[in-house]
Amino acid sequence: MDRKEFIEQLRRYHKGSISRRHFLGVTGLGTATAVLAASVPHLMTGRRAYAAGELGDQVNLTTWPDYHEPKNFEKFTAETGVKVNITVFGSNEEMFAKLKAGGTGWDVLVPTNYTIETYVSEDMFEPLDAAMLPNYAPQSYTDPRFTEPGTVGGKLYAVHKDWGTTGYVINSAKVTDKPTSWKEFWDLTNSKYQGRTMVHDYQLTTIGNALKYFGYSFNSNDEKELADAEKLLLDSKPNLFAINSDYKPSLINGDAYMSVCWTGDGKQLQKTDPAFQYILGKEGGEIWADFYAVPKGAPHRAAAYALIDFLLEPKVNADEVLFHGYPVADKRVIDLLPKEIIEDPILYPAAELLAPLEFGAAATLTNPARAEIMARFKSA
Amino acid sequence: MTATAQTIATPAVTERRQSGRWLTALLLAPSAVWFFVLLILPLAVVLVYSVGVRAPAGGYQAAFTLDNYLNLPARWAAFKNTLTLAPLGTLICLLAGYPLAYFLAVKSSARWRVMLLILVIVPFWTSFLIRTYAWIFILGGRGIPALLDAMGMGDVRLINTPFSVMCGIVYAYLPLMVFPIYVSLEKLDKRLLEASEDLGAGPFATFRQITLPLSAPGIITGCMLVFILLMGEYLIPQMLGGGKVFFIGNALVDLFLQSLNWPYGSAVAMALVIIMLVTVSLYLRATAATGGRRDASLI
Numbered sequence: 001m002d003r004k005e006f007i008e009q010l011r012r013y014h015k016g017s018i019s020r021r022h023f024l025g026v027t028g029l030g031t032a033t034a035v036l037a038a039s040v041p042h043l044m045t046g047r048r049a050y051a052a053g054e055l056g057d058q059v060n061l062t063t064w065p066d067y068h069e070p071k072n073f074e075k076f077t078a079e080t081g082v083k084v085n086i087t088v089f090g091s092n093e094e095m096f097a098k099l100k101a102g103g104t105g106w107d108v109l110v111p112t113n114y115t116i117e118t119y120v121s122e123d124m125f126e127p128l129d130a131a132m133l134p135n136y137a138p139q140s141y142t143d144p145r146f147t148e149p150g151t152v153g154g155k156l157y158a159v160h161k162d163w164g165t166t167g168y169v170i171n172s173a174k175v176t177d178k179p180t181s182w183k184e185f186w187d188l189t190n191s192k193y194q195g196r197t198m199v200h201d202y203q204l205t206t207i208g209n210a211l212k213y214f215g216y217s218f219n220s221n222d223e224k225e226l227a228d229a230e231k232l233l234l235d236s237k238p239n240l241f242a243i244n245s246d247y248k249p250s251l252i253n254g255d256a257y258m259s260v261c262w263t264g265d266g267k268q269l270q271k272t273d274p275a276f277q278y279i280l281g282k283e284g285g286e287i288w289a290d291f292y293a294v295p296k297g298a299p300h301r302a303a304a305y306a307l308i309d310f311l312l313e314p315k316v317n318a319d320e321v322l323f324h325g326y327p328v329a330d331k332r333v334i335d336l337l338p339k340e341i342i343e344d345p346i347l348y349p350a351a352e353l354l355a356p357l358e359f360g361a362a363a364t365l366t367n368p369a370r371a372e373i374m375a376r377f378k379s380a
Numbered sequence: 381m382t383a384t385a386q387t388i389a390t391p392a393v394t395e396r397r398q399s400g401r402w403l404t405a406l407l408l409a410p411s412a413v414w415f416f417v418l419l420i421l422p423l424a425v426v427l428v429y430s431v432g433v434r435a436p437a438g439g440y441q442a443a444f445t446l447d448n449y450l451n452l453p454a455r456w457a458a459f460k461n462t463l464t465l466a467p468l469g470t471l472i473c474l475l476a477g478y479p480l481a482y483f484l485a486v487k488s489s490a491r492w493r494v495m496l497l498i499l500v501i502v503p504f505w506t507s508f509l510i511r512t513y514a515w516i517f518i519l520g521g522r523g524i525p526a527l528l529d530a531m532g533m534g535d536v537r538l539i540n541t542p543f544s545v546m547c548g549i550v551y552a553y554l555p556l557m558v559f560p561i562y563v564s565l566e567k568l569d570k571r572l573l574e575a576s577e578d579l580g581a582g583p584f585a586t587f588r589q590i591t592l593p594l595s596a597p598g599i600i601t602g603c604m605l606v607f608i609l610l611m612g613e614y615l616i617p618q619m620l621g622g623g624k625v626f627f628i629g630n631a632l633v634d635l636f637l638q639s640l641n642w643p644y645g646s647a648v649a650m651a652l653v654i655i656m657l658v659t660v661s662l663y664l665r666a667t668a669a670t671g672g673r674r675d676a677s678l679i
Contacts, residue, residue: 093638094637097638100438241540242623243623249516255539368641371641374639375635375639375641376454
């Protein structure tokens, strides 16, 4: 059928002289749609269909650096017409502060487990309507610890994105000592590799892993223990390369040899150069889970739900994991992942390394002593 | 206006003056509203916040206490960094910018002058963030240090030091110094230089006694522009200092966005405002006295 004939048929259909079925049959569009539907099943099933204009034209996502497969957003835009605007942060404290100050226009954010309780008690999150998230399947999560923080007071406020650990990364071409503990991390920083170590611009992990040097709890709010940690931080400061949560460029560039590091960054660095090794300090440290949540008064609420639901879809989520390198607790997604990812010791560490790790505690987020120690450390 | 003047003035003149006053008020109104809403009011809010206390979950809670001000020494390092690097940066900008402005205004041929001036502006066409990022690579391990290493200078570290911050500062602020000086030098009456030469002064004496004093307004304006903006600098130390070279601006961002300690942050901000007012007024008074010109205005 050539173009002219097609237009003629279309006119007839418009005028009502032929039926829709006849039009689809004659033009071959019906067959094409059927074939398309069969070959791309997830386009047609398992996802809510959105009426035109229902979602608006954009959605604002607030998240962490290198945390999403960009192609997934392109796909989301292609399917829904909604453009995804991304803002990234370096710490939960900063994310919380911005949202608290108001006027952000955020629709979806990615808070970490220990912060959700505070967001909810400050009335900053809206309870999620699970009916608007058909891809959210609570029964398919492997470990309740990764999903429970999303529910506060029996209400669902946030759904599981992924989880991970906070260890450190070394460039083994430069650091040949094979460290295995946080004690060695700080001792090497202050002896052999002065000016080559980075720590996060983030109170929880920076203070937490200084606490681990002494064998204290990662979450300690004890005055004396925090004072010890502060002293270690202040003594180490001249020997640090930088205090920055965006540490990958400096490591790749060869300016820094060691850094406090999250699972996925460790994985991404190792992909870039196998000399990068990810280490979980044997004293322990942090294990965490990140979530998707919708702030109260989100300007593009419908699009926010659509985006979360899209990202929770197993196939999409599996592509996310392949990009960011963080493990997920969703069995449907794990089943789609290649074997080498599931067996990767960075993503899914051995049980004895995971055992001493601690989830961040809500009290650390708002503890003024911790905030002030971090600020003093940075301005020293 | 005195009572006598009013009795002398004819009704028509009074009317004209009256409408002139209205016009003045009308023309000034937008900037007055602007200043009140965007400067005076926020400053009042900051002042009120600075005597409050941090709310349990962060933020502001009403109170009256001077603790925030008494705690200012805890940010001594940030104040010290700002108060040393800002004047030093201004001085380097002046030393580098003056010869350039002099060359542009006096030595370069009229044919090239416009072209050269445009070249000074060209960097502004690229985002400041991107230009500062470029410095990270120039000063980072694979940039100049690698070159120096290859030349046998050993392990040189440049990035995340006061030096790298200074590079970024001079690079970013130089045009702000060059333009006011250029303008004052360009207006310079060349006959004065000839007269000086005729009277037997050498080039150095002429420069010291004629050129320099006459370009003083440009120098004062340039220094003020650079210094005031530098005191509030945040981005350059953040990007080229790696969180190790800390300005008051960085301390403020931290206090508001990380520690959620708005009252203490407000106290630090007030301290910065007071320091600025004192240093700037001292500076203006000193330059007015030595320069012999009281009309040294901003631009």
